Amino acid sequence: MMSRRPAPRAALAVAAVAAVAVPPLLAPYALHLCVMVGIFAILALSLNLICGWAGMISLGHAGFWLIGAYTTALLTTDHGIAFWWALPASIGITAASGLLLGLPSLRWNGHFLAVITIAFGMIVQTLSVNWEWLTHGNDGVSNIPRPVLFGHRLGANLAFYYLVVVILAAVWALMHRFIVSGYGRALKALRDDEVAAACMGVNIARFKVTAFVLSAGIAGMAGSLYASYVRFLNPDSFGLDTSIRVFVMVVIGGIGSIGGSILGSFAVYVLPEVLRPLQQYYYVIWGVVVIVVMRFLPGGLATIWSSAPPGRE
Amino acid sequence: MKRRQVLGGVAALTAVGYVGAAAGAEPIRIGLDAVLTGAGADIGERIRRAAQWAMDRINRNGGVQLPDGSRRPLELVAVDDQAKPDIGLNAIRRLVDDPTVVALLGPDWSSVTYPTLFVGEEAGIAQITSSVAQRITQAGMKHIFRARSTDADWMAALADYIVAEGHQQIGVTYANSEFGRSGRAAFVRALKERRNLAPAQELSYAVGDTDFTAIAGRLVQSGVPAVCNLGNEPEGALLIKTLRQLGFRGLFAFNSADSIFAKLAGPDAIGVVGSLSWVDTKSDAASQAFVGAYRAQFNETPIGHSAIYYDAINLLADAIARAGTDRGALLAALKSTDAWGGVQGNYHPSAPTGDMIHSCVVIRYNQQLVPEVVAVRD
Amino acid sequence: MLVQIVVSGLASGATYALIALGFVIIWNTAAVVNFAQGEFAVAAMFVALVLSRFGHVPLFLALPASVAASALLGWLTERIVIRPVIGRNAMTVVTVTIGLQIVLSDGAKLIFGGQPYPFPAPFSGAPLGFGGVVLPRQSLLVILAMALLVAALHAMSVLTPFGKRLRAVAQDREVAAMMGIDVNRTVAQGFAVSAAVAGVAGVLLAPVIFVSADLGLPLLIKSFVAAIIGGFGSYPGALAGGLLIGVIDNVVSYAVSTDYRDVISFLVLIVMLLLRPTGLFPNHR
Structure with missing residues (x-):
């Protein structure tokens, strides 16, 4: 196995500067893509916490995303609550639902957990279709307001983009601290060998559930941002295909790599858009790209760095 | 003019x-x-x-x-x-x-x-x-x-036609999607406003369903002489096929009874009534x-x-x-x-x-599977 | 009427069971969760469609030919896509099969478009009636074919040298290799058999539903769940799981509502896993 080196500081700095300085120069459509990449990156990071560091599989993250998005959408439209209150409410409610899914993870592993999470995602989506009194069903929720900050409505996509970047950076920092903390090391030990971890005195149950709750909360945050950005929700956007898409983002980017999840969401969201001129061929080519990346970069796009010649840092 | x-x-x-x-x-x-x-x-x-x-x-x-x-x-x-x-x-x-x-x-x-x-x-x-x-x-x-x-126009025409054919007991089936629910609401409204009738039975199904035995079975059991289905072509074709297999001989009305539907349903489309915005006949x-x-x-x-x-x-x-x-x-x-x-x-x-x-038309598929125009609304 | 609903559920369930069976064969021989399994069934449907509808090949030739084509696809899948990544992190391998699923389903869309195609039934004629229960001929054929195929697979697994190699590889790759078994070749053949089984399910299903490029993923999910209910890795479990899902789906639709069918079916699944955390038949391979 190749040892994974963290991204060089210089590259990180360049990326950070680019993330702040380039978007004002972009065409509106490209800027829109950047916002979506940012939101998906937060979602991918949340899944990476479960897949990458806790070694569990979830194919139901669209369910968490849905709960977070609908919480914000319904609170800000039907109940007239401001975005800044709806955001923590989304995080809280989604985290609570993470507890619901964290408990089965104590009992099941691997494929069983994969199917349970698929079931979770499908149940949540089905309820969002059928609980019309709460979610407006297939009609969806429209006219979701954009956040208002210091009296200014973040109506422009550029302003919203910076909000997403700030939150993404905060999630990055949070996860970085989490990983270097005892929690993160325990999770890693748990991923590598559950029995050994238990022998070392790691409280497996607590760590697994914590990982699920934290992951769900972050996914809920991404959902909240998504709702107020696109300003319309309906259950169609939160199916199994979305869960699979996010999973592919995490793996393509690099399991267990923070930068990888951001790269992965960039690749998964932007590449099909770039391939669009190829018309109907673009999805097939996209599938081939996924296979080829996994063939030649099994650790994901993040390992491009570690295959760079030494001394470049 | x-x-x-x-x-x-x-x-x-x-x-x-x-x-x-x-x-x-x-x-x-x-x-x-x-x-x-x-x-x-x-x-x-x-x-x-x-x-x-x-x-x-x-x-x-x-x-x-x-x-x-x-x-x-x-x-x-x-x-x-x-x-x-x-x-x-x-x-x-x-x-x-x-x-x-x-x-x-x-x-x-x-x-x-x-x-x-x-x-x-x-x-x-x-x-x-x-x-x-x-x-x-x-x-x-x-x-x-x-x-x-829109479906308000079509459903008014369709409800008029079904009732004119002498059917008062109408079963309604619809896809649990935006399109199906919207069609269902329009049909139920048209029945109520124009004829003061309510559906005898209402059943829904999911888009992509492939086994319609349960729904068709309930319709056949309830004995409704006419069914109005609101949804897309593949599910509509599967539903009428299953209904006919279970012995349903009544009137089947469908809001997407177009050529795609006729191709999928084959001979089972004979006698099916539909409302369309426009048809080539x-x-x-x-x-x-x-x-x-x-x-x-x-x-x-x-x-x-x-x-x-x-x-x-x-x-x-x-x-x-x-x-x-x-x-x-x-x-x-x-x-x-x-x-x-x-x-x-x-x-x-x-x-x-x-x-x-x-403008819209009500059509009925004849023995050659040609959609004959039976009513025109302008 | 309830009998009718159950029988029809068994017919749907039989196709899930067959795909689940193929899914488990691949899991047992290569330790790969194959997200493209449903696409093998869809590929067979399209080959049969092209041969019979556009090539005017009679059905009794078109159906075996399409199953053979599906087997070839399975074999190629192992050689080209799976073998280079085998033994890597499970999530990497799953992602490769997701990539393959995208290529196959969108490739089918590219060639055939998104629209559904009607498929001719091998046996036409009125459904058969048994004391109030109406059985379409195709449903009978599906159930019968499943029973025959399962018997044949069991015989192959127990009686033929190939079956023994397959089981040896499933039990322990390294030991099998030390015993002189060509593991790579056996795994490739396992993929071919698995895809052929899925192909049979495909051509049996084709006349009942319409053939379209987006059938693969829903079929995969049903069969994945079936395999889990059965105890992942168990052949009788996959069969029982598939049949059970078909019946539960239909009974819930009939007795409760279609709107909540998936919710209720999945809750049943979760309750079953709570009662039997390792599935119905955990130790039967």
Whole structure:
């Protein structure tokens, strides 16, 4: 196995500067893509916490995303609550639902957990279709307001983009601290060998559930941002295909790599858009790209760095 | 009146000029958002074909003559929404962000059109859709036009027909989707308002379901003599097949009983009643001229969507010829058009909601699986 | 009527069971969760459609030919896509099969478009009636074919040298290799058999539903769940799981509502896993 080196500081700095300085120069459509990449990156990071560091599989993250998005959408439209209150409410409610899914993870592993999470995602989506009194069903929720900050409505996509970047950076920092903390090391030990971890005195149950709750909360945050950005929700956007898409983002980017999840969401969201001129061929080519990346970069796009010649840092 | 308008329209287009006048001039771009991949791509492809064909016919005659006297060809910019709102939002944003796109056509699926309405509204660009959900023209948007009668029109016609056939006990089945639920609401409303009836039974199913034994079994058990189904073609075809297998001999009415449905259902489609915005067996001159030309070009029969988008391009070309290529001026020109004749019938673009047309037909499949027109509403 | 609903559920369930069976064969021989399994069934449907509808090949030739084509696809899948990544992180391998699923389903869309195609039934004629229960001929054929195929697979697994190699590889790759078994070749053959089984399910299902490019993923999910209910890795479990899902789906639709069918079916699944955390037949391979 190749040892994974963290991204060089210089590259990180360049990326950070680019993330702040380039978007004002972009065409509106490209800027829109950047916002979506940012939101998906937060979602991918949340899944990476479960897949990458806790070694569990979830194919139901669209369910968490849905709960977070609908919480914000319904609170800000039907109940007239401001975005800044709806955001923590989304995080809280989604985290609570993470507890619901964290408990089965104590009992099941691997494929069983994969199917349970698929079931979770499908149940949540089905309820969002059928609980019309709460979610407006297939009609969806429209006219979701954009956040208002210091009296200014973040109506422009550029302003919203910076909000997403700030939150993404905060999630990055949070996860970085989490990983270097005892929690993160325990999770890693748990991923590598559950029995050994238990022998070392790691409280497996607590760590697994914590990982699920934290992951769900972050996914809920991404959902909240998504709702107020696109300003319309309906259950169609939160199916199994979305869960699979996010999973592919995490793996393509690099399991267990923070930068990888951001790269992965960039690749998964932007590449099909770039391939669009190829018309109907673009999805097939996209599938081939996924296979080829996994063939030649099994650790994901993040390992491009570690295959760079030494001394470049 | 209608026929004269149509013939006048055709004559005006022919008179637009000689072939090749617009060659080399910068084309006028019209955006089209349709379902070009995935389920529903069949209709999306027909939409694109009809719009492109309408443009080709205009361009062969020299393109559109603008108020300043110049002639420019039309060009279609087609994008794919995969029938998904978020993808559609991306696609329509991309069209609107292109300043050379003067007007939008589509989307076809209500579940994509409704959430993306605000994009066109904010850009002040005219948008002509074929989506049928009522609320699309009731959201107070000033830029949206609907070139198709809606389920309110169809269901009124269908409810009248079913009841006139002597059926009072009607079972209602619908897809648990935006389209199915909207159709169900319209049908139940039409039954109530026009005949003061309520459905004898209501059952729903999911889009993509493949086993209809449970639903068909409940319908057969309840003994309803007529069933009205609201949803898409594949599920409708499977439902009637299963019903017939279980011995159902009553009337089956369906809001998507088009040629795709007939092809899938085969002999089980015989006797099925449907309501459509337009059908190729409509006998008026405008319809028959269109069907003849379309058959000569593509060697196949046009569907309702072919007529809708063929008309939409011609309507836009007519407005561009009067108002030029400025988005706002074009929108205003459409809004001030009181009457315009197309293949489908009379359009009224100045209608405050944007619902331009209400014509529809009730059809019934005969033994040769030909949809015979049994009622026309104008 | 309830009997009718159950029988029809068994017919749907039989196709899930067959795909689940193929899914488990691949899991047992290569330790790969194959997200493209449903696409094998869809590929067979399209080959049969092209041969019979456009090539005018009679059905009794078109159906075996399409199953053979599906087997070839399975074999190629192993050689080209799976073998280079085998033994890597499970999530990497799953992602490769997701990539393959995208290529196959969107490739089918590219060629055939998104629209559904009607498929001719091998046996036409009125459904058979048994004391108030109506059985379409195709449903009978599906159930019968499943029973025969399962018997044949069992015989192959127990009686033939190939079956023994397959089981040896499933039990322990390294030991099998030391015993002189060509593991790579056996795994490739396992993929071919698995895809052939899925192909049979495809051509049996084709006349009942319509053939379209987006059938693969829903079929995969049903069969994945079936395999889990059965105890992942168990052949009788996959069968029982598939049949159970078909019946539960239909009974819930009939007795409760279609709107909540998936919710209720999945809750049943979760309750079953709570009661039997390792599935119905955990130790039967």
